[in-house]
Amino acid sequence: MENRTLGIIGGTGWLGRAIAEAALDSGFIGPDRLLISNRSGVSTFEPGVRLLADNQQLVDLSDIVVLSIRPEQFRELLINARGKVVISLMAGVPAAAISAATGADVIVRAMPNAAVEIRQSFTPWYSVGKLVEHDRQWVQRLFECVGSADEVPEEDCIDYLSALSGTGPAFPAMLQMALTNQAVAAGIPLVIAQRAAQGVVVGGGQMLASRDPRQMIESLMAYRGVTAAALQSMADQNIESIVGRAVQAGAEIARKGM
Ligand SMILES: NC(=O)C1=CN([C@@H]2O[C@H](COP(=O)(O)OP(=O)(O)OC[C@H]3O[C@@H](n4cnc5c(N)ncnc54)[C@H](O)[C@@H]3O)[C@@H](O)[C@H]2O)C=CC1
Numbered sequence: 162m163e164n165r166t167l168g169i170i171g172g173t174g175w176l177g178r179a180i181a182e183a184a185l186d187s188g189f190i191g192p193d194r195l196l197i198s199n200r201s202g203v204s205t206f207e208p209g210v211r212l213l214a215d216n217q218q219l220v221d222l223s224d225i226v227v228l229s230i231r232p233e234q235f236r237e238l239l240i241n242a243r244g245k246v247v248i249s250l251m252a253g254v255p256a257a258a259i260s261a262a263t264g265a266d267v268i269v270r271a272m273p274n275a276a277v278e279i280r281q282s283f284t285p286w287y288s289v290g291k292l293v294e295h296d297r298q299w300v301q302r303l304f305e306c307v308g309s310a311d312e313v314p315e316e317d318c319i320d321y322l323s324a325l326s327g328t329g330p331a332f333p334a335m336l337q338m339a340l341t342n343q344a345v346a347a348g349i350p351l352v353i354a355q356r357a358a359q360g361v362v363v364g365g366g367q368m369l370a371s372r373d374p375r376q377m378i379e380s381l382m383a384y385r386g387v388t389a390a391a392l393q394s395m396a397d398q399n400i401e402s403i404v405g406r407a408v409q410a411g412a413e414i415a416r417k418g419m
């Protein structure tokens with residue numbers, strides 16, 4: 162597995178840096194097999210990791226190239242990656258467009274989320290072109306350095322999941338803010354409201370790491386009291402439809418392209 166050289170374009174950004182650091186820390190890749198490019202020329206990586214200002218040089222020296230730049234920055238990127246495996250983390254840029262712009266005929270679209278920071282991202286990925294078995298396993302293991310990963314059967318899954326899981330902490334953060342703001346509006350002191358809402362999202366979320374959500378709801382609804390009334394109110398307002406429309410709105414942006 163280690164005999165691949167990985168180049169990360171944008172490797173000092175949010176996702177690129179976290180993935181590079183996790184791959185190094187876990188021993189998945191040695192520093193001599195990792196190349197990073199960024200625009201500032203400033204590196205805080207351990208010695209041995211090469212920082213390059215020239216993206217084409219990075220591509221030429223790499224077997225696998227990760228594009229960890231923003232979609233609008235991709236329009237300015239001029240590289241010839243023919244013969245390389247290109248892994249794109251960009252939301253809303255189809256594999257065909259990446260292939261056309263880079264000349265690569267093996268493209269992986271992967272969609273991690275901000276939890277790469279704590280190595281708890283879920284990363285779906287999809288490949289186009291002939292990804293040999295060794296590289297398939299390599300891609301899976303790369304993303305397992307920052308959490309869990311699954312290959313998905315269609316490219317559209319990546320666009321949909323960009324909105325569902327690519328958004329990472331966005332949905333729980335919004336729930337936490339709504340709980341906080343509503344508690345304050347109901348007269349609870351701000352600091353108490355913040356601590357209560359954080360407990361729900363963070364503590365509750367941790368419980369769900371090992372518990373089935375349906376069973377959790379049923380166990381609490383069985384009291385036929387406070388939880389039952391609160392969750393029934395959400396069901397009456399069709400919470401599933403609100404969530405579904407929100408994810409579809411994000412997915413439409415990913416499908417339309419950015
Ligand atoms: N941040 C997130 O939670 C998620 C981001 N993504 C996708 O990942 C990609 C990267 O996002 P972030 O890491 O958050 O962005 P970021 O802005 O933190 O990192 C991008 C980095 O690329 C560098 N860069 C831009 N153009 C470059 C070039 N031509 N050569 C070398 N370096 C260049 C920038 O200076 C910056 O350091 C985006 O396309 C985004 O759609 C996907 C899922 C979640």
Ligand SMILES: O=C(O)[C@@H]1CCC=N1
Nearest residue numbers: 252323324327328329
């Ligand atoms: O919102 C975005 O476009 C990026 C991709 C998914 C999460 N953040």
